[in-house]
Amino acid sequence: MEDCAIAVDQRRNALYAWSSAWVRTHTPFNPAAALDMVSGDASFRRYFRLQHGQGSLICVDAPPEKENSRPFVSIARALFAHQVHVPEVIAVDFEQGFMLLSDLGDTMLRPCLNDNSVDELYGQAMDELLHLLSSPHPCDYPLPPYDHARLMTEMSLFRDWFVARYLDLDLQPEEVALIDDICRRIADTVLQQPTVFVHRDYHSRNLMVLPTGRLGVIDFQDAVTGPITYDLVSLLRDAYVEWPANRVSGWVELFRQKLLAAGQIGEDVDTEQFQAWFDWMGAQRHLKILGIFARLSLRDGKHGYLNDIPLVFKYFVDEIQNYPDLKNFHGWLLERIVPVYLAKNPEALPFLAHVQSEGTGASA
Numbered sequence: 001m002e003d004c005a006i007a008v009d010q011r012r013n014a015l016y017a018w019s020s021a022w023v024r025t026h027t028p029f030n031p032a033a034a035l036d037m038v039s040g041d042a043s044f045r046r047y048f049r050l051q052h053g054q055g056s057l058i059c060v061d062a063p064p065e066k067e068n069s070r071p072f073v074s075i076a077r078a079l080f081a082h083q084v085h086v087p088e089v090i091a092v093d094f095e096q097g098f099m100l101l102s103d104l105g106d107t108m109l110r111p112c113l114n115d116n117s118v119d120e121l122y123g124q125a126m127d128e129l130l131h132l133l134s135s136p137h138p139c140d141y142p143l144p145p146y147d148h149a150r151l152m153t154e155m156s157l158f159r160d161w162f163v164a165r166y167l168d169l170d171l172q173p174e175e176v177a178l179i180d181d182i183c184r185r186i187a188d189t190v191l192q193q194p195t196v197f198v199h200r201d202y203h204s205r206n207l208m209v210l211p212t213g214r215l216g217v218i219d220f221q222d223a224v225t226g227p228i229t230y231d232l233v234s235l236l237r238d239a240y241v242e243w244p245a246n247r248v249s250g251w252v253e254l255f256r257q258k259l260l261a262a263g264q265i266g267e268d269v270d271t272e273q274f275q276a277w278f279d280w281m282g283a284q285r286h287l288k289i290l291g292i293f294a295r296l297s298l299r300d301g302k303h304g305y306l307n308d309i310p311l312v313f314k315y316f317v318d319e320i321q322n323y324p325d326l327k328n329f330h331g332w333l334l335e336r337i338v339p340v341y342l343a344k345n346p347e348a349l350p351f352l353a354h355v356q357s358e359g360t361g362a363s364a
Contacts, residue, residue: 011061012048018098019050019059022091029053038106049103058087060099069094072221074141076101082135085128085216104216110204110240118243122235124215125207126255129231130262132217133196137225146198146226151187151284157291166294167340175332182329183287189280193227194265200224202231203238228264229274229281237282237315239289239308245318252278279319283326286316310348313341317355 012035020031035048038058044066048059062069069092079086087101113121137143144150159179163169171179199206200222208216232255236248256274259265265274289312293305317333320326334355342349 011063012046014096015048015059015061015098016050018093018096019057019091019100022100023050023052023057027052027054035059056103057090058101058103060101062097062099064095064097067097069097069099069221071141071223073099074138075143075220075223078138078141079132079135079217079220082131084132084135085210085214086220087216087218104208104210104218107209108205109207109209109215112209113204113241118247121209121215122251123254125202125235126232126251126258128207128215128217129199129202129235130255130258130264132199132202133228133231133264134262135197137197143197143223143225145195146224146230148187148191150224151190152183154288154291155183155186155284157295158287159291161291161294161298163337165298167337167344169336169340175336178329178332182326185325186280186284186287190227190229190277190284193229193277193281195225196228196264198224198226198230199234200226200230202234204235204241227277227281228259229277230285233278233282233285236278237286237319239293239312242311242314249275276323279323282315282319286312286319290316306345310345310351313338313348314351317352 016035019035023029023031029052032051035050038047038049044063046061048061050057050059060069062072073089073092076086076089080088085104087104089099089101091100092098109121109125159171159176163171163179199217199220201219202217206217206219208218210216232252236243236251252275253271256265256269256271260267260269269277290309293309293312296302296305317330317338320330320333338352338355342352
């Protein structure tokens with residue numbers, strides 16, 4: 001443990017030496033005597049703030065053996081050039097795994113959301129998203145496609161980590177076949193949507209409220225090209241905040257109209273079609289997230305993410321219930337998975353009580 005602590009301190013000290021040298025060389029200001037911790041995240045990256053005479057900068061520690069910073073830098077520069085409100089990359093040292101970024105502050109969108117503010121703030125978030133979707137590819141980094149193989153790999157996390165490891169269920173061959181078939185149907189269906197620039201984690205903890213009142217965008221290093229509703233699902237069916245279904249449907253329709261006005265979809269994509277796109281994309285994302293949150297706990301010891309599973313599970317159960325192609329899977333989920341999950345997590349009952357009485361009669 002002592003060796004680990006020393007290694008962490010050494011990287012922090014090295015990051016301070018590198019970033020403070022940049023400030024002294026490129027500005028007339030003196031840097032503060034130490035870095036202030038800002039946050040870590042679900043990866044190995046850590047974020048610090050370096051104060052100086054006219055404000056502050058964000059210093060990023062991304063160990064090169066654990067994190068590839070090149071996609072982040074390429075995507076950040078492309079989005080910044082496209083006038084999306086992302087941090088500006090001021091300096092980077094790929095060999096050491098250090099970055100120096102402009103500071104978007106500490107005010108996340110999440111604590112600013114309430115019944116009175118959400119319409120305006122989500123309106124801003126959708127306008128920023130509309131602009132982001134049209135961003136060109138980085139000139140030096142081809143964005144990976146959100147193709148069938150990638151979608152399937154992500155959804156397999158539900159079976160492998162949430163069901164088999166977290167719930168400790170031994171699935172029968174016919175159950176595995178059912179899950180695999182549904183995942184293929186979901187992947188086939190969402191790939192029928194128009195393809196755009198996808199942030200891939202566009203939610204209330206990755207949107208910052210800037211001093212100007214505008215919204216800033218962070219954590220975009222996993223961007224891909226993929227289905228047009230993916231980021232909208234991330235925003236409106238956020239794993240960290242829930243809104244009434246009728247409000248969500250209204251926002252989905254508002255964004256459809258924005259896309260229509262921008263020429264990103266055609267008149268043939270009506271309200272029902274776009275809502276279906278949104279729901280099927282949500283099913284893919286939430287299958288993945290259930291697996292990721294379980295894996296973060298079991299593999300990485302980040303158990304706090306388990307507290308966010310009930311809402312994600314509720315989203316998933318609700319968004320597949322009205323589609324005939326997903327009916328058998330929905331029934332199996334209610335009979336086989338929901339009871340086991342609730343037995344392990346009785347505190348999640350308020351999220352899933354509305355589906356308990358439905359869990360009869362359907363099977364694989």
